[in-house]
Amino acid sequence: MIQKENIIVGISIGDLNGIGGEIVLKTFEDARILDFCTPVIFASAKTMNFFKTHFKSGINFHNINNISQLTTGKVNVFNCWNDPVKIEFGKEDVTIGRYAIKSLEAATKALKDNDVDVLVTAPINKHNIQSEDFKFPGHTDYLAQQLEGESLMFMVTESLRVGLLTDHVPVKDIVEHISEDLIVKKINTVYDSLKRDFKIGKPKIAVLGINPHTGDNGVIGSEDDAVLRPTLKKIKDEGKLVYGPYAADSFFGSDNYKNFDAIIATYHDQGLIPFKTLSFGQGVNFTAGLNKVRTSPDHGTAYEIAGKGKADSSSFKEAVFTALQIYKNRFDYEELTSNPLKKANK
Structure with missing residues (x-):
């Protein structure tokens, strides 16, 4: 594990009809957070520009089709799909659920491949994500299968x-x-x-x-x-x-x-x-016990306020900072346990 000054944060966008897009925008509108991390939102340029326009956000996205195109100091958007998506805030939609899974799968792959350092997941709807290919009650169970460790x-x-x-x-x-x-x-x-x-x-x-x-x-x-x-x-x-x-x-x-x-x-x-x-x-x-760091806010899709600009981004922002801190703590712990002299002098 290599200590980084600027940690790459993968973000799965969650249910597009919920508050995920709004709380992601609100979190990264504060440009100071880019001094600590580089976010990569797994969605699409069209989707994120829809959110930007709807919520009148001033964020300028850096759109990429390959992780090698990632730019530090920018809010990167990794294109997981190119087709237009019909977003209807507050509506439970099986099609929207499929896009949530596309985002999650792409972000998880990037985490496994060490293309991102930590994963922060926006809320999903546990009902509309179910399919023949995805039969998990939520993020935790899916990530437990994909990553090593005891979740x-x-x-x-x-x-x-x-x-x-x-x-x-x-x-x-x-x-x-x-x-x-x-x-x-x-x-x-x-x-x-x-x-x-x-x-x-x-x-x-x-x-x-x-x-x-x-x-x-x-x-x-x-x-x-x-x-x-x-x-x-x-x-x-x-x-x-x-x-x-x-x-x-x-x-x-x-x-x-x-x-x-x-x-x-x-x-x-x-x-x-x-x-x-x-x-x-x-x-x-x-999600403790895994070989990778994953966090999320402590709330759901909040359909009742989706699209109204009322969502509180505090928990999502805390999820980002918690992921960063845990990543750094793991580095310190591995350094300490692998260096007996440093441990003795501590």
């Missing part, structure tokens, strides 16, 4: 990090997915990410219970006692600072979360409801 949905801000044991799983199936192997794998992924991606030397992790009140000694379910507690004890006996299970209903309201470097929730809403309540608009969805 984990990790919602992060500067002061709050929430990982998930299970992510896009129906509530009725959650317990079936939770096993000792899964718990160990996910906790290790969070632990390693905290050290490598966030520069935390001795991570302290809390794990939330599966059942209300962590089962109340078997009165409200046996899974916490049968699976979760013994597995956490094994992990803690290995020397990791892992605590729990904690009753989820009071954990965040009591501010207990502030005592930990990360919290692992057992299912999607258990973790994301408090995370988004505490940090909405500033949070970032980071």
Whole structure:
């Protein structure tokens, strides 16, 4: 891994009928960000010029058909298609879903080929992207297949990090997915990410219970006692600072979360409801555990405000800066772990 002064950020444009185009424009209208990175938007010149005109943006795009044509200090647009696209803000459209996947696939290929250093994904519609060729519930599952490592949905801000044991799983199936192997794998992924991606030397992790009140000694379910507690004890006996299970209903309201470097929730809403309540608009969805860095904003396509110029770009901008910081942290970590003398002198 080579440290770069100007990191190349690949951007998949997401659902064209949503707010993706708007928040990408708003993020890079501040030219100061180009001092830190070089963005490459995977879409088309025609599409991005449509957004530019519609939102009255002053951005001047540098259009390229090959990554070798990329220019630093510019907002580059990599042409993934040349045909005109009918954009109807706020409308769910299967055709638009296909363009979202074209963008994602091209950006992911560039990431795998080291043509871009990090990937930031604008929101997609999980329904209209489905096809015979693309059967994934979202970005995380697709990238887990495409990239090396053990993926984990990790919602992060500067002061709050929430990982998930299970992510896009129906509530009725959650317990079936939770096993000792899964718990160990996910906790290790969070632990390693905290050290490598966030520069935390001795991570302290809390794990939330599966059942209300962590089962109340078997009165409200046996899974916490049968699976979760013994597995956490094994992990803690290995020397990791892992605590729990904690009753989820009071954990965040009591501010207990502030005592930990990360919290692992057992299912999607258990973790994301408090995370988004505490940090909405500033949070970032980071796919931890992969050999490449990918982030996204903590919101969806927001069809109800698409095209109206009302979208808040804060979370997307945070996603860009988080990707840059994690990329730099990984470089520092690899330098430190590969150089024992530097580690000893630190």
